[in-house]
Amino acid sequence: MSRCDPPTTTIPPMKDLTTESITENVHIVNSQCQDRRTRYLFERIVTHLHEFCRETRLSTDEWQAGIQFLTEIGQISDDFRHEMILLSDTLGLSLLVDSINHPRHPPATEGTVLGPFHTHDAPEKDNGAVLHNDPDATPLLVVCSIKDTAGNPISDVRIDVWEGDSKGFYDVQDPNRTxxxxxxxxxxxxxxxxxxxxxxxxxxxxxxxxxxxxxxxxLGRHPNRPGHVHFMLNKPGYDLLIT
Structure with missing residues (x-):
């Protein structure tokens, strides 16, 4: 087996390393990224992270705790538990990103976050179908109509629906989920x-x-959410709506 030689990269001239110049040095190293948007995103995230560190005088122990926190989020996550989405939601970041990317103006329906419990294995069902197998639940008939902002009906919209059970648990929280x-x-x-x-x-x-x-x-925050049903509506030519 032949050894792969690392790619040759020319490193631009760097500044002498200080707590102030380190940010610009990272920008210099990253400046060779060919994609302008990616380069810009990394420039801004490095700038804000470094400024956060300087502003708060972040200690080594505090940063190590942050690294451990993010590591544990990755370790507990899997195909059905999306802890990073939960973090994004609880910090208000998910809703901010959605608001920027999907601005809504009346009479359009306001959007919201995807949440951590969406999956991609929901079965296709006909109108009138039963979604739940929960004998302890109170049945609910849901009747909806979809219209554009001019009040015209929209046909053949794909509607992904999901909700928890009568105990407040989603199916992905069941260790015996089949x-x-x-x-x-x-x-x-x-x-x-x-x-x-x-x-x-x-x-x-x-x-x-x-x-x-x-x-x-x-942070002294409560974890409770009001009862709700999730809808994700999608059709080519229209803006995706999660509500």
């Missing part, structure tokens, strides 16, 4: 209508057994 429950993908009819059988949503706490839960406890 498949999706409380989920379905429907399509609006020619009049923009769709309907399905769900359950009355209940309030619930976000998962508190991971690093984000520890963060909320440290």
């Amino acid at each position: 498949g999706p429950d409380g989920r379905g993908v429907l399509h609006s009819d020619s009049e923009g209508h769709f309907f399905f059988n769900a359950i009355v949503p209940v309030p619930y706490p976000i998962p508190m057994d991971g690093p984000v839960g520890k963060m909320l406890q440290l």
Whole structure:
């Protein structure tokens, strides 16, 4: 087996290293990135991270705690538990990104965050289908219509729907999960209508057994969310709506 030679890179001239020049030195090293947008994003994130460190006089122990916190978020995450999304949501970053990328003006429906419990294995279902297998839940018939901002019905919209059970848990929180429950993908009819059988949503706490839960406890924040049903509406030519 032949050894691969590392790519040859010309390093631009650097400044003598100080607590002030280190930021510019990182910019110089990263300046050879060929994609302008990527280069700009890294320039700004490095600038703000370094300024945060200087402003707060960040200690070694504090930064090590931050590294451990992010490491634990990665370790606890998997295909069904998205702890990093939960962190983004609780810091208000998810909603800010959505608001910037999907600005809404009346009468358009206001958007919200995807949340950490969406999956890609929801089954396709016909209108009128039952989403849940929860014998303890209160049944709920959901009847909806989709219209554009001029009031015209929109047909053939793909609607991804998901919600928790009567105890406030999503199917992905069940260690014995064998498949999706409380989920379905429907399509609006020619009049923009769709309907399905769900359950009355209940309030619930976000998962508190991971690093984000520890963060909320440290900050003195409660973990509770009001009962709700998630909708993600998508059709080519229209802006994606999560609500």
